Amino acid sequence: xxxxxxxxxxxxxxxxxxxxxxxxxxxxxxxxAAGFKEISTRSIKKAPALRGKVVVLLFFExxxxxxxxxxxxxxxxxxxxxxxxxxxxxxxxGETLIxxxxxxxxxxxxxxxxxxxxxxxxxxxxxxxxxxxxxxxDGAHEHPTQGLLDIFTIRxxxxxxxxxxxxxxxxxxHSRVARSNIWGLTKLGAEVTLVGPPTQxxxxxxxxxxxxxxxxxxxxxxxxxxNLLRIQHERQGANSFPSIREYSRLFGMNAERLSxxxxxxxxxxxxxxxRGVEITSDVADGPHSAILQxxxxxxxxxxxxxxxxxxxxxxxGN
Amino acid sequence: MKRILDAxxxxxxxxxxxxxLAGVCPADLPWAVVGIRTRGVALAERxxxxxxxxxxxxxxxxxxxxxxxxxxxxxxxASPLVRQTKIDFDPxxxxxxLVDDVLxxxxxxxxxxxxxxxxxxxxxxxxxxxxxxxxxxxxIAADVVGCRIETRRDEVVEVSMSETDDGDEVVAxxxxxxx
Numbered sequence: 001x002x003x004x005x006x007x008x009x010x011x012x013x014x015x016x017x018x019x020x021x022x023x024x025x026x027x028x029x030x031x032x033a034a035g036f037k038e039i040s041t042r043s044i045k046k047a048p049a050l051r052g053k054v055v056v057l058l059f060f061e062x063x064x065x066x067x068x069x070x071x072x073x074x075x076x077x078x079x080x081x082x083x084x085x086x087x088x089x090x091x092x093x094g095e096t097l098i099x100x101x102x103x104x105x106x107x108x109x110x111x112x113x114x115x116x117x118x119x120x121x122x123x124x125x126x127x128x129x130x131x132x133x134x135x136x137x138d139g140a141h142e143h144p145t146q147g148l149l150d151i152f153t154i155r156x157x158x159x160x161x162x163x164x165x166x167x168x169x170x171x172x173x174h175s176r177v178a179r180s181n182i183w184g185l186t187k188l189g190a191e192v193t194l195v196g197p198p199t200q201x202x203x204x205x206x207x208x209x210x211x212x213x214x215x216x217x218x219x220x221x222x223x224x225x226x227n228l229l230r231i232q233h234e235r236q237g238a239n240s241f242p243s244i245r246e247y248s249r250l251f252g253m254n255a256e257r258l259s260x261x262x263x264x265x266x267x268x269x270x271x272x273x274x275r276g277v278e279i280t281s282d283v284a285d286g287p288h289s290a291i292l293q294x295x296x297x298x299x300x301x302x303x304x305x306x307x308x309x310x311x312x313x314x315x316x317g318n
Numbered sequence: 319m320k321r322i323l324d325a326x327x328x329x330x331x332x333x334x335x336x337x338x339l340a341g342v343c344p345a346d347l348p349w350a351v352v353g354i355r356t357r358g359v360a361l362a363e364r365x366x367x368x369x370x371x372x373x374x375x376x377x378x379x380x381x382x383x384x385x386x387x388x389x390x391x392x393x394x395x396a397s398p399l400v401r402q403t404k405i406d407f408d409p410x411x412x413x414x415x416l417v418d419d420v421l422x423x424x425x426x427x428x429x430x431x432x433x434x435x436x437x438x439x440x441x442x443x444x445x446x447x448x449x450x451x452x453x454x455x456x457x458i459a460a461d462v463v464g465c466r467i468e469t470r471r472d473e474v475v476e477v478s479m480s481e482t483d484d485g486d487e488v489v490a491x492x493x494x495x496x497x
Contacts, residue, residue, distance in 0.1 A: 009396045010396055010397060011396065028399075031399070032397075032399065032400050035383060035399075035401050035402050035403070036400060038402055038403050038404070042436055042437055043408070043436070043437060043438055044437070046436065047386040047433075047436070048386060048387060048432070049386040052392075077386075304400075307386075307397050307400070308397050310397070311394065311396050311397025312396055
């Protein structure tokens, strides 16, 4: 028998990052997403919550899965959808972005979902337009819906976040996925360990909330969750590690390493996976892997976020 | 505050609902009970248990959150909490017994019928409510009513059930003093 009631009221018109959210706000998104997940299992996979609203996907960086996930989430809530995919011009990014945003806004739209190579682009769009803005990844800054869907997936599998030991492995310093995970997980009381080559571990605020390690094998046995990041060739100027083979040898997840993990360890990856680099196929497709659940949960999280921001009246929100 | 039903009265009202349901649901169809969240769920559980005992039928139980189907969703100050819906059977061609605690404007039932239709196409839907307090705004009526009462439009009728609250009772309060 389901029970419980929440007096919590969501007041944000934008989702720009998890750094600015309180633990209570993060839990509210997760609880809302739990209600939305079931819609994707119905015979008619649609609810009328955003009927008559227009969602615009502004993707200035290539993306298939994230844009498909937002696309599907918007359609499952009966919103109308505009898609705008382009590579950002390297000069005058700011001006171009604001002009683009204002022009599209003038047609009468309700939610911008933006992905951009420049950190801070969603914040700028939110400041210069009156439309709800959802960050779908900005540079190496944040990817809040990925962080939320990862945390949702962990909570679903483990029943809690507080007290869990979570390793995030890979190129942390270039990873917006890592940053959003770090903020969200530590706010909910998880103990996060960042594992990677010395050249790829971050300093700064996010890094200070975590333990740092260069040695995957020494931390593995105590972990409840291991989240493997994708090597992002496109976000690295010069290679910050000697070779793919060396990376795989030191930080790749394989059956041998898995055998030294806890029996109920959860293996995650934000995708797309480089098979044989961050993770071998037998582990990626094996029983500990949550990779496909992450994708499924992503749609529910994005539905929840769009539903919540669209419900806040412009004059009331912040 | 005035008490409309105490624990004994509430139990007797559910007994009447169960008796009448057995008469209004087509005998040749499979039946299922669906409660509307939140108070309709506890009520639906009791109706299902008693109806199953009385008729010897298998009765699947589900519950429905109608938040996304509300006709005032866009007028509200903030998006209300969406709770989980659970209908893990196909309602197509069944007799669905829709259960809610209070029937008032009829808007919740309109939303529930819309939501239910997204799971399949029931052959028949019967509506069972514990309290009918009048003031309908839509052409909707219950098939089975536990208790009919006269209320003022601005009164609040509250049903408490021991599964979710301190005990069983139904009360009416003046506006603005609800739980």
